[in-house]
Amino acid sequence: xxxxxxxxxxxxxxLGSAWAVLALAPLGLQPPAPLRQALLPLPIYxxxxxxxxxxxxxxxxxxxxxxxxxxxxxxxEHIRAARADLRRRGLxx
Amino acid sequence: xxxxxxxxxxxxxxLSVLLPTYNERDNLPLVVWMLVRxxxxxxxxxxxxxxxDGSPDGTQEVAEQLEKLYGSDKxxxxxxxxxxLFPSGxxxxxxxxxxxxxxxxxxxxxxxxxxxxxxxxxLKQKEGNFDIVSGTxxxxxxxxxxWDLKRKLISRGANFLTQxxxxxxxxxxxxxxxxxxxxxxxxxxxxxxxxxxxxxxxMIVRARQLGYTIGEVPISFVDRVYGESKLGGxxxxxxxxxxxxxFATT
Numbered sequence: 203x204x205x206x207x208x209x210x211x212x213x214x215x216x217l218g219s220a221w222a223v224l225a226l227a228p229l230g231l232q233p234p235a236p237l238r239q240a241l242l243p244l245p246i247y248x249x250x251x252x253x254x255x256x257x258x259x260x261x262x263x264x265x266x267x268x269x270x271x272x273x274x275x276x277x278x279e280h281i282r283a284a285r286a287d288l289r290r291r292g293l294x295x
Numbered sequence: 296x297x298x299x300x301x302x303x304x305x306x307x308x309x310l311s312v313l314l315p316t317y318n319e320r321d322n323l324p325l326v327v328w329m330l331v332r333x334x335x336x337x338x339x340x341x342x343x344x345x346x347x348d349g350s351p352d353g354t355q356e357v358a359e360q361l362e363k364l365y366g367s368d369k370x371x372x373x374x375x376x377x378x379x380l381f382p383s384g385x386x387x388x389x390x391x392x393x394x395x396x397x398x399x400x401x402x403x404x405x406x407x408x409x410x411x412x413x414x415x416x417x418l419k420q421k422e423g424n425f426d427i428v429s430g431t432x433x434x435x436x437x438x439x440x441x442w443d444l445k446r447k448l449i450s451r452g453a454n455f456l457t458q459x460x461x462x463x464x465x466x467x468x469x470x471x472x473x474x475x476x477x478x479x480x481x482x483x484x485x486x487x488x489x490x491x492x493x494x495x496x497x498m499i500v501r502a503r504q505l506g507y508t509i510g511e512v513p514i515s516f517v518d519r520v521y522g523e524s525k526l527g528g529x530x531x532x533x534x535x536x537x538x539x540x541x542f543a544t545t
Contacts, residue, residue: 203504205542205543205544205545206460206461206462206541206542206543206545207542207543256455256459259455260448260451260452260455263433263451263454263455264444264447264448264451267433267438267439267447267450267451268436268437268438268439269438269439269440270409270438270439270440270515270516270517271440273409273438273440273515273517274440274441274515274517276409276411277406277409277517280325280329280410280411281325281406284324284325284328284329285325287328288324288325288328288364291364292364293324293357293360293361293364294360295321295324
């Protein structure tokens with residue numbers, strides 16, 4: 203099985219060569235001009251879109267990151283109960 | 296190599312909790328008390344294995360007192376210690392040699408993993424018959440307490456990067472509050488080579504590769520009650536190195 207790096211490299215190589223062939227027309231193939239014009243900046247656009255998506259996703263997840271107030275309060279109570287009980291049973295704390 | 300998430304277990308369930316400790320003299324008795332109470336309340340058969348890394352603060356003595364208090368069938372304090380700090384992986388290997396349960400729970404001994412939820416991991420396990428149940432801070436009502444915005448941002452950012460690069464199929468890779476079937480953990484320990492948090496990540500990634508099923512339960516991570524836990528530049532760099540290593544090798 204391929205490593206994740208391997209998968210990315212393959213994916214990039216595939217998409218990269220498809221883009222190069224269609225947008226840069228290296229072999230004298232002449233895809234229609236509007237198609238080439240649209241494809242040429244595509245990699246940059248995709249990068250920008252990915253960048254925006256990342257910021258939005260991380261921002262959203264940050265904003266919705268739960269603060270466990272009740273768990274913290276419960277923990278304090280459990281700590282009190284634990285210390286009292288352990289002392290009763292003779293543990294040197 | 297095929298996943299084992301089907302069928303029911305013939306043996307009655309017994310949970311072995313592995314607690315690696317370093318300087319947890321204050322927290323250890325509290326964690327143990329909470330675990331004992333939770334397990335007794337839920338009627339689950341259990342044992343707690345404390346693996347101390349030669350703590351200079353007397354953690355080992357406390358572990359031995361606890362063993363006397365609760366009995367050696369419930370608390371096992373590991374005594375054959377290597378003299379230097381060892382990465383989390385070897386603590387688990389060491390602990391597993393003493394484990395008599397058929398399920399292993401891994402968690403932190405510093406009270407950051409809220410213990411009453413240990414029971415919930417188990418329930419989820421029964422429900423889906425998973426090979427691994429992983430506690431997640433990022434889903435459901437999981438979360439953290441005591442983290443400032445910067446820390447939360449770093450956590451979410453790092454997790455996002457991990458999801459993009461590794462596509463692991465689990466929402467919280469660096470968490471270390473998990474339940475494993477014993478044979479699954481043994482198999483994973485053989486295959487994993489990283490240290491520290493990256494080791495926790497590697498376990499999940501390898502588990503997916505081997506076809507094991509992973510369930511998730513929301514957990515609360517309550518930042519340390521005693522003492523400070525820091526997230527410095529060094530930690531971030533080593534996390535990134537570890538992530539890239541996993542990216543390139545798995």
